[in-house]
Amino acid sequence: MCADDGFCVQPAIIKRCEETFPEDLFRSQADRLKYKDYVIVGSVFDNRIGLFVQWEKAIQLAYSQVNSNAYGNGIDGQRGIGVILCDAATDEEPFDYGDGITELAGAAEATANWLANDMKVPAIVGVDRSGSTQAAFQAIQSQQVVMVSPSSTSPTLTGLDPASVTDEAPGFLWRTAPPDSFQSKAIAKDMLSVGNGRTTAVTNVAALYLDDAYSVALYEAFLEAFLDNGGTEVVPFAFSEETLAEAVRNAGEANVQEVLVISSDLGQLRSFLNLAADRADYDDKTLFFTEAAATAEVLQGTSDEATNPALLPKIRATRPEPRTRADATFDNFVGAYTDKFPDGGNAEDIFTANAFDAAWVVALGVAWAHYQENEITGLGVARGLRKLSNKDGMTANLGSSSGWSTAQQQFRSGRAININGASGSLDFSLEDEETGADIQIWVVDDVSFEAVKLYTIFEEELSN
Known part of the structure; x- marks a missing residue:
């Protein structure tokens, strides 16, 4: 990672997490210097499953939009978002990670631990299955890293965060799918x-x-x-x-x-x-x-x-x-996904839009932390997630440049917004931080x- 003076140290990348977006994020000393102002987050999915690989692509789409010139070159025109794409498959053919992990929950836990403790990411998009999400979150809960799952729907997960959450002391486990x-x-x-x-x-x-x-x-x-x-x-x-x-x-x-x-x-x-x-x-x-x-x-x-x-x-x-495609936000997502990944599967498959929304939700949390917190930490990101469902706030459509601009304008002034995602309205309750559908x-x-x-x-x- 890179310090404020631009000096970069080669991170010890584990085999499960060698893929990144942008793909040259850690490729060389020059590349690491190029991305020194980026906020690095993680993702954790089982890459044996074709559907989960689609979700990973949806995450890349979201951050390619955030970082693009058309969307203002990241947060405040200064900070892009990079993502480390970790594989939570078991250590068996066709994968060979050399860590001997034979349980999916164990693979998710190991990658989340590395992302939180070695890479110091403030947030993780994932995990895919509820059991893996629970194992990963409990392993890093004390690190105050935000985890946003697009697909883990077990009611058990609601109880992993404190029963009482507030703007100052938010929960760290979120999801863009309903329990x-x-x-x-x-x-x-x-x-x-x-x-x-x-x-x-x-x-x-x-x-x-x-x-x-x-x-x-x-x-x-x-x-x-x-x-x-x-x-x-x-x-x-x-x-x-x-x-x-x-x-x-x-x-x-x-x-x-x-x-x-x-x-x-x-x-x-x-x-x-x-x-x-x-x-x-x-x-x-x-x-x-x-x-x-x-x-x-x-x-x-x-x-x-x-x-x-x-x-x-x-x-x-x-x-x-x-x-459906009759909804403009969803239609824009499907069109953008298909254009970027013409051979990347069906963007309308279950929870693919939720993965796109999860990545954008993390980006918005990071943006809130940038504008309103002293530093970008998991706590700052989590506080930002509680600023996304204000019915009286301005609406920001996820995946649109105008929505991103609206969100940043409001966050600069400390105001909450009301997001509308590709998967749904994402009305997060401030009592338990869950959404419904x-x-x-x-x-x-x-x-x-x-x-x-x-x-x-x-x-x-x-x-x-």
């Missing part, structure tokens, strides 16, 4: 209702859930909502990667109407569909998935493992309501997603 406390109620309500493609209410369910932070918390929230609203039985089957086939068999043999499958692992969801398709006892059962299934990697498969389409017509599933029920239509029902964020609807 599953509302999604669980939407699942229960949909199962117990008739209409929107359901001809019979479901009152007994088998629940297959991965034994991790995301899946366990969502299962427990669903169980309570389902039984409290008229459901009669939930037969649970917790599973690991090694016991998935056994859980599929047990759920198939259970005397239930529907099977709920909860996992954020795309490969496990794909494997479930392939295993269940070979069993006759799934012929009389319907299936319910959560938001992770809303991707072609699950419904179509990959070059390594295709998905058997036999059970696709049986699927109902939830996801936070996605924006309406929940969409979707079915599979020719390996695409057809929305059949929308549950609003107002939870009163789910208690009727």
Whole structure:
């Protein structure tokens, strides 16, 4: 890193974190000097998963905009933002990191520790899965590094920050996706209702859930909502990667109407569909998935493992309501992503816009710290994140040059703004610093997603 006098010291870059944006951020002494005024942040994603690589590209898009001449060359025309792109995959083929880490949560924890303690980043965009996010955040919580996840939705994460947060003492774990406390109620309500493609209410369910932070918390929230609203039985089957086939068999043999499958692992969801398709006892059962299934990697498969389409017509599933191209902010994001990464996958895939927003949220936190704090630290960035959802403030559309300019003008004067993201309005509550979203029920239509029902964020609807 570079000191105020311009003298730069070669950082000890670990193999997991050799990629950066800009790509020459640490390439040579001259490059390090060129970027000496940049604020360096981190990102942590499992690069084995094509969808997560898209999210990483969305982050690069956001910071390419921040740093561009069209957007005023960074913060106050002086400071760009660079990002260290760390891989949280396990240490196995095709990756060879030499650290022997065999658990995803361990890989996320190790990279977050390095970013916080060695590179002294004020903020990290990530992590991808709730369990990995929890492990990484708890490992660096004492360092006061902001972490903004685009996709970790476990309700458990809400409790990792102090119960009472303020402008002076904010929380450090944020996310641009809503917690599953509302999604669980939407699942229960949909199962117990008739209409929107359901001809019979479901009152007994088998629940297959991965034994991790995301899946366990969502299962427990669903169980309570389902039984409290008229459901009669939930037969649970917790599973690991090694016991998935056994859980599929047990759920198939259970005397239930529907099977709920909860996992954020795309490969496990794909494997479930392939295993269940070979069993006759799934012929009389319907299936319910959560938001992770809303991707072609699950419904179509990959070059390594295709998905058997036999059970696709049986699927109902939830996801936070996605924006459409009719929304100008989302449309601008999709267009910019496609232009920058023409072979970079589908910008409309789940949580890709959330990753873009997470990067911009961090940029805005950094900008607040630049204008209003003595230095750019995690605490200053976190204080800035509490200045993004003022309904009486000026609106700043994320990804637009005018929105970036508006935000900086307001921050110079110490005023809060009201952001509008590509993924949604991102109305962060000042009580728990969570955002919300309406929940969409979707079915599979020719390996695409057809929305059949929308549950609003107002939870009163789910208690009727």
